[in-house]
Amino acid sequence: MQNLSELMRRLVSSQVEFVLVGGFAAVAHGVTLVTRDVDICCRFSEANLMRIQEAFSDLHPVHRPRTDLPLQLTSEQCSRLKNLYLKTDLGVVDCLGEVLGVGGFDEVLKNSIELELPYGNCRILDIDTLIKAKKAMNRNHDKITVMLLEKIKEQQN
Amino acid sequence: MPGERDNEAMVLKDMVLVHGTEAEDIDLSLLKDSLMKTPWERMQANDDALNFGESLRTAMQKRHAKPK
Numbered sequence: 001m002q003n004l005s006e007l008m009r010r011l012v013s014s015q016v017e018f019v020l021v022g023g024f025a026a027v028a029h030g031v032t033l034v035t036r037d038v039d040i041c042c043r044f045s046e047a048n049l050m051r052i053q054e055a056f057s058d059l060h061p062v063h064r065p066r067t068d069l070p071l072q073l074t075s076e077q078c079s080r081l082k083n084l085y086l087k088t089d090l091g092v093v094d095c096l097g098e099v100l101g102v103g104g105f106d107e108v109l110k111n112s113i114e115l116e117l118p119y120g121n122c123r124i125l126d127i128d129t130l131i132k133a134k135k136a137m138n139r140n141h142d143k144i145t146v147m148l149l150e151k152i153k154e155q156q157n
Numbered sequence: 158m159p160g161e162r163d164n165e166a167m168v169l170k171d172m173v174l175v176h177g178t179e180a181e182d183i184d185l186s187l188l189k190d191s192l193m194k195t196p197w198e199r200m201q202a203n204d205d206a207l208n209f210g211e212s213l214r215t216a217m218q219k220r221h222a223k224p225k
Binding site: 001002003004005008020024027028029030034035036037064065087091092113114115116117118124139140141 | 184186187190203205208213214217
């Protein structure tokens with residue numbers, strides 16, 4: 001059964017270095033579209049990837065493009081991976097090494113803000129950078145998200 | 158219902174074929190997962206996504222409410 005809050009709690013409590021990006025970052029800023037997968041940008045170091053693996057270890061994590069492949073990272077894989085698309089018993093988590101239009105993890109981190117969640121703090125992409133990223137992605141639903149984020153910005157000013 | 162799910166899988170297959178050029182815009186594996194669920198399971202997944210989104214929005218409102 002899907003439980004995205006529990007996935008997030010596990011990432012936070014396992015001290016994974018990540019920033020929430022994508023649809024749920026937009027939702028946090030006020031966008032009313034519904035999304036299903038948790039998109040995070042994270043540091044693609046071996047230590048951090050192993051923290052992700054450990055956080056989801058009892059949730060039968062598999063590689064989303066190949067669900068017959070369980071998540072069993074090796075040092076060699078960690079050094080080659082750019083993105084990690086995961087499916088777990090509690091939902092889907094896409095781990096990105098970089099965000100189009102923004103850059104790698106350090107750049108994403110620099111353009112993030114901290115949120116206090118019931119189970120700990122997490123960082124999400126700030127609204128201006130999220131607009132930039134969504135414009136760079138430019139898929140149909142990104143265009144709608146950009147329109148909504150720009151309206152939200154107008155209301156806030 | 159297995160029959161219902163088979164039909165949905167066919168719909169998905171057709172959709173990929175007919176709208177192949179739009180497939181890059183759509184996460185088909187998420188859609189496929191959704192079609193594997195019963196309508197009730199889909200509603201529960203939707204509720205869960207809404208609840209998670211609400212917790213994020215609440216945290217954001219709390220952040221805005223804090224004195225700078």
